[in-house]
Amino acid sequence: MHPTDLVQAQLDAYNDRDLDRFLAAYADEVRLYRPPVEAPALIGKPALAAFYRPRRFNVPGVRADLVPRQTSGHLVVDHERIPGLAADPIEALLVFRVIGGLITEVWVYHPTS
16 A cells, blocks of 8 residues: 555544544554654554544544645655644644554644644
């Protein structure tokens, strides 16, 4: 699967609120970063599930709308507009590293990071 197809599959699962399908796109030891902090904010699928289940998948009206997407080899960069978390949609940039057919690292840049 091409990296953009994998990232799109996890975005579709996110918007469908399908946690199992969402997690299937990620490596077991995925690392999620929230710069400027250098240390990972989350490590591993269990931590990813523990964050996303209550804070995204159980919040009515939350979705991510893709604005543009760019790719460079194994990196996919999404600009997303995320309504439903605050009074106004949150703008976020997400950088996904895809290795071996799974998302291994994600860097999330947004005002609430």
